Amino acid sequence: xxxxxxxxxxxxxxxxxxxxxxxxxxxxxxxxxxxxxxxxxxxxxxxxxxxxxxxxxxxxxxxxxxxxxxxxxxxxxxxxxxxxxxxxxxxxxxxxxxxxxxxxxxxxxxxxxxxxxxxxxxxxxxxxxxxxxxxxxxxxxxxxxxxxxxxxxxxxxxxxxxxxxxxxxxxxxxxxxxxxxxxxxxxxxxxxxxxxxxxxxxxxxxxxxxxxxxxxxxxxxxxxxxxxxxxxxxxxxxxxxxxxxxxxxxxxxxxxxxxxxxxxxxxxxxxxxxxxxxxxxxxxxxxxxxxxxxxxxxxxxxxxxxxxxxxxxxx
Amino acid sequence: xxxxxxxxxxxxxxxxxxxxxxxxxxxxxxxxxxxxxxxxxxxxxxxxxxxxxxxxxxxxxxxxxxxxxxxxxxxxxxxxxxxxxxxxxxxxxxxxxxxxxxxxxxxxxxxxxxxxxxxxxxxxxxxxxxxxxxxxxxxxxxxxxxxxxxxxxxxxxxxxxxxxxxxxxxxxxxxxxxxxxxxxxxxxxxxxxxxxxxxxxxxxxxxxxxxxxxxxxxxxxxxxxxxxxxxxxxxxxxxxxxxxxxxxxxxxxxxxxxxxxxxxxxxxxxxxxxxxxxxxxxxxxxxxxxxxxxxxxxxxxxxxxxxxxxxxxxx
Numbered sequence: 001x002x003x004x005x006x007x008x009x010x011x012x013x014x015x016x017x018x019x020x021x022x023x024x025x026x027x028x029x030x031x032x033x034x035x036x037x038x039x040x041x042x043x044x045x046x047x048x049x050x051x052x053x054x055x056x057x058x059x060x061x062x063x064x065x066x067x068x069x070x071x072x073x074x075x076x077x078x079x080x081x082x083x084x085x086x087x088x089x090x091x092x093x094x095x096x097x098x099x100x101x102x103x104x105x106x107x108x109x110x111x112x113x114x115x116x117x118x119x120x121x122x123x124x125x126x127x128x129x130x131x132x133x134x135x136x137x138x139x140x141x142x143x144x145x146x147x148x149x150x151x152x153x154x155x156x157x158x159x160x161x162x163x164x165x166x167x168x169x170x171x172x173x174x175x176x177x178x179x180x181x182x183x184x185x186x187x188x189x190x191x192x193x194x195x196x197x198x199x200x201x202x203x204x205x206x207x208x209x210x211x212x213x214x215x216x217x218x219x220x221x222x223x224x225x226x227x228x229x230x231x232x233x234x235x236x237x238x239x240x241x242x243x244x245x246x247x248x249x250x251x252x253x254x255x256x257x258x259x260x261x262x263x264x265x266x267x268x269x270x271x272x273x274x275x276x277x278x279x280x281x282x283x284x285x286x287x288x289x290x291x292x293x294x295x296x297x298x299x300x301x302x303x304x305x306x307x308x309x310x311x312x313x314x315x
Numbered sequence: 316x317x318x319x320x321x322x323x324x325x326x327x328x329x330x331x332x333x334x335x336x337x338x339x340x341x342x343x344x345x346x347x348x349x350x351x352x353x354x355x356x357x358x359x360x361x362x363x364x365x366x367x368x369x370x371x372x373x374x375x376x377x378x379x380x381x382x383x384x385x386x387x388x389x390x391x392x393x394x395x396x397x398x399x400x401x402x403x404x405x406x407x408x409x410x411x412x413x414x415x416x417x418x419x420x421x422x423x424x425x426x427x428x429x430x431x432x433x434x435x436x437x438x439x440x441x442x443x444x445x446x447x448x449x450x451x452x453x454x455x456x457x458x459x460x461x462x463x464x465x466x467x468x469x470x471x472x473x474x475x476x477x478x479x480x481x482x483x484x485x486x487x488x489x490x491x492x493x494x495x496x497x498x499x500x501x502x503x504x505x506x507x508x509x510x511x512x513x514x515x516x517x518x519x520x521x522x523x524x525x526x527x528x529x530x531x532x533x534x535x536x537x538x539x540x541x542x543x544x545x546x547x548x549x550x551x552x553x554x555x556x557x558x559x560x561x562x563x564x565x566x567x568x569x570x571x572x573x574x575x576x577x578x579x580x581x582x583x584x585x586x587x588x589x590x591x592x593x594x595x596x597x598x599x600x601x602x603x604x605x606x607x608x609x610x611x612x613x614x615x616x617x618x619x620x621x622x623x624x625x626x627x628x629x630x
Contacts, residue, residue, distance in 0.1 A: 024387035042398035044435030072339035120359030125440035
């Protein structure tokens with residue numbers, strides 16, 4: 001099987017694009033009065049994921065992390081391209097991989113309109129495009145002093161799976177299965193992102209860890225923040241099974257959660273609690289934006305010292 | 316040096332995008348009445364290029380092959396994202412690589428608006444976006460029976476460099492230098508692509524070899540073609556230094572030329588010869604579209620049997 005056949009068989013599905021896979025480029029039209037939002041994420045075997053994972057999970061996540069960037073921007077995800085390098089073209093693997101990609105894409109309304117397949121160490125690069133009304137993007141530089149800091153869902157579940165896998169902790173079978181899902185099948189919060197256009201002053205998604213990512217937002221907005229450790233929704237298991245410092249590491253600095261962290265004026269609290277109910281997604285106030293630069297985390301009156309920076313790609 | 320700093324230092328340059336590198340997504344606006352053309356090409360070390368090449372050449376070419384896709388579509392190249400995996404973050408290497416990327420981008424008017432840098436075997440994925448007036452794309456499925464088949468520039472120079480490198484032929488030092496430039500610094504024909512919107516019925520760029528690529532166009536258009544071997548512009552050296560079958564291999568099936576092949580009605584001949592003069596770029600009639608399916612190549616009255624298929628990624 002050659003590249004051209006593989007693309008036809010596994011990746012070419014009907015789209016509503018003006019022109020999809022098969023020519024030198026795809027063609028789409030952006031709605032009048034809208035901006036195009038564009039983001040690219042590359043996933044590399046043994047850097048971002050274990051190559052021996054189920055290909056369906058690898059495909060799902062490669063798409064999900066990109067949808068999450070649209071969510072963090074408040075953009076409606078619409079189109080994606082997929083470039084993949086593989087050591088060999090194993091039709092069974094590619095079929096499962098494509099199933100995962102399309103399952104995630106379908107859930108977010110994304111159409112695959114182009115791509116590239118080639119030989120090489122396993123590497124997946126997805127570029128996603130979405131639309132939003134001009135000027136309504138959820139940027140990182142919009143946080144205002146006094147804003148509440150909000151978080152969707154809960155943090156640290158993916159990190160606990162990874163710690164278990166690395167032998168740092170030992171989960172029971174049930175927890176392992178449960179957290180594996182958090183790690184491999186993240187749910188990009190794009191519906192929340194759309195709803196936040198009218199509500200939030202700033203937003204981003206948590207991919208490298210809450211402290212690391214939030215720091216980027218604070219620096220872009222030229223503000224600081226205080227977080228309340230006790231308020232942050234933690235992994236959904238009995239807390240004293242895991243040492244407190246391990247839990248702090250997972251929740252504050254663990255990556256791969258793909259929840260949204262956003263800031264909004266206190267006047268939006270009621271609206272956000274209605275939204276949480278509508279989306280059946282917990283939205284929790286975890287802190288506040290301050291004028292003083294820096295990011296402080298308190299457990300009651302005690303300051304927690306930053307356990308460790310978020311995930312770094314070049315250690 | 317970490318990912319965030321590397322992006323700031325090497326890849327973040329001023330753009331006219333509504334929002335460039337640094338947030339969850341970039342934001343741009345597509346001109347009214349225009350389609351967005353999108354293409355992705357992945358370049359992998361030891362599959363598409365030799366890792367020990369000058370990083371500036373690697374960067375140039377990663378961008379150029381994408382600009383070439385815009386050319387082949389008749390789109391004005393505008394924006395690109397760059398995702399790169401590298402075994403380590405060597406600032407000198409990355410600086411030279413970025414210089415190559417930006418040199419090519421600047422020549423084509425492309426702005427880098429997003430990307431991703433990560434650790435992994437060297438792999439570069441560029442997604443390019445361009446604009447064109449709705450309905451004016453140069454598609455592969457538009458060739459008409461009786462169209463002339465045209466080619467820009469000349470074919471086979473990059474292939475001869477590769478053959479020399481692989482020890483199949485032995486070039487003298489001057490030819491090696493000359494052909495190295497064809498291989499490493501391809502000139503994407505985007506100005507030609509723009510001009511062809513009003514002239515050509517179909518077009519593509521030659522990346523995997525004339526016969527392989529033209530076959531895709533013929534199949535998409537449901538037509539056949541006859542090519543005149545003698546008319547095809549060949550590498551710019553004295554022909555009898557290289558065996559005829561080697562030359563055929565390089566010209567008909569060698570990849571990496573990134574010239575445009577396009578079809579146009581005979582009524583456009585005068586216009587195309589004016590255009591060639593304006594662009595200072597040879598445009599040559601090399602054959603004709605036929606109703607009978609298939610692709611035939613003649614040397615005078617003798618049919619040349621297809622030397623070999625074009626480059627295949629999964630052999």
